[in-house]
Amino acid sequence: MKIDHHLDAATLVAYAAGTLDEAFNVVVASHLDWCPACAEDARRAALMGGELIGGLAETPVSEECRSKTLSLLDTATLHRFPKAAASGGEVPGPLEHLLGGKLLAELPWKRKAPGLALHDLPLSETSSGKLFLMRIAPGTAMPEHGHGGEEITLILSGAYNDKFGRYARGDVADLDESIEHQPIVEADAACICLVATEAPTRFKSWPARLLQPLIGI
Amino acid sequence: MLPKDNRADPKNEDVAAQRLVQRVARNLDREAFAELFDAFAPRVKTFIMRKGASPDLAEDLVQETMINVWTKAGFYDPAKGSVLTWIFTIARNLRIDRIRRESSRPVAELGDFDPPSEAPAGDEILARKDEARSVARALSKIPPEQMEILTLSFIEDLPQAEIARRLKLPLGTVKSRMRLAYGHLRKNLERPN
Numbered sequence: 558m559k560i561d562h563h564l565d566a567a568t569l570v571a572y573a574a575g576t577l578d579e580a581f582n583v584v585v586a587s588h589l590d591w592c593p594a595c596a597e598d599a600r601r602a603a604l605m606g607g608e609l610i611g612g613l614a615e616t617p618v619s620e621e622c623r624s625k626t627l628s629l630l631d632t633a634t635l636h637r638f639p640k641a642a643a644s645g646g647e648v649p650g651p652l653e654h655l656l657g658g659k660l661l662a663e664l665p666w667k668r669k670a671p672g673l674a675l676h677d678l679p680l681s682e683t684s685s686g687k688l689f690l691m692r693i694a695p696g697t698a699m700p701e702h703g704h705g706g707e708e709i710t711l712i713l714s715g716a717y718n719d720k721f722g723r724y725a726r727g728d729v730a731d732l733d734e735s736i737e738h739q740p741i742v743e744a745d746a747a748c749i750c751l752v753a754t755e756a757p758t759r760f761k762s763w764p765a766r767l768l769q770p771l772i773g774i
Numbered sequence: 775m776l777p778k779d780n781r782a783d784p785k786n787e788d789v790a791a792q793r794l795v796q797r798v799a800r801n802l803d804r805e806a807f808a809e810l811f812d813a814f815a816p817r818v819k820t821f822i823m824r825k826g827a828s829p830d831l832a833e834d835l836v837q838e839t840m841i842n843v844w845t846k847a848g849f850y851d852p853a854k855g856s857v858l859t860w861i862f863t864i865a866r867n868l869r870i871d872r873i874r875r876e877s878s879r880p881v882a883e884l885g886d887f888d889p890p891s892e893a894p895a896g897d898e899i900l901a902r903k904d905e906a907r908s909v910a911r912a913l914s915k916i917p918p919e920q921m922e923i924l925t926l927s928f929i930e931d932l933p934q935a936e937i938a939r940r941l942k943l944p945l946g947t948v949k950s951r952m953r954l955a956y957g958h959l960r961k962n963l964e965r966p967n
Contacts, residue, residue, distance in 0.1 A: 566956040567949035571934055574927035575866040600855055601963060602956055604909045606928035607859035611787075613929070615816030616823060622833040623811060626840050630804060633841045733946070 562728040573602035580686030580753035590649035672697035715748030791857035799847035912962035
């Protein structure tokens, strides 16, 4: 897989610090699963965190906590088994978990507009973001729109083109919220993307406000 | 035992810690585990308490973190970062999980998708020592306004938008400082000295 569009370094730093909202975390972890270059950047960003944390003061841990931890090791050993290897490879590992073993084609897609279907993915209640899969029919031109909020999109299959170039499997659009674009899906196949956005109420640009009631994103 | 004065040199600390993790992974070595506990648990506790956890909850999470170190030792991959970074990633995820568990829905655990790693070769350990030195050097030269953002991210665990609010800066400025800080680090790693 040749990947041309990568994550913003600021996103990678936030990911390494563990401060991304859950929805964004899934999209970033999914891209990293496919993109060795960004995975290397995330690793290096985490080194900065390690260096900072290494300077933390120590808070004494009670003897009770220590001995209790040591006494739990035998039971814990029973849980030492390798995770099952990711299967198939249609979607990245972190997403596979959320699909419960289903293939993309088997999901209960909801049609939102001509050429556009969505499938919402579950997040915990503490997440303030929204995570969903988007399937856009071959040849569809999305209306020109901005996002008025944070948004990251990972292309899982198919491809689209906009003024920034061609986005295909593995590419990620980690765009500044001020940017407007008009993606046009290539004619030969539907484009399926994994999208994280801030809560829908944060959409403020007028095209998005226009679109929002229509397509529910 | 990790000699105390290793704290002064994080690189030696890490090499010693890597050997301990290996002993845990290969031999279920309880003595090595106890040494890891003594070396890292007090800093994990500080880290968790900085997020406002009570000492009791913090020790609960310390225990859980260290049990994870025991069960996941075979997954630790020195090519991906220091033992310290690995342990703090576990602590951070558990803290987030704890919050989620208080909400109802189960959520997939991220970051557990790597196959168990092979033991590091000697030259890899050496390369990583150099790298850690470069990271320390890069951070020592980072402008204070970028360092502030890094500290708020990595130590205070604040999201970008929260940092922007706290410092009364546009979100774009927070992001560009993060980019600059990372760019500075990358330059130092690619061209040390």
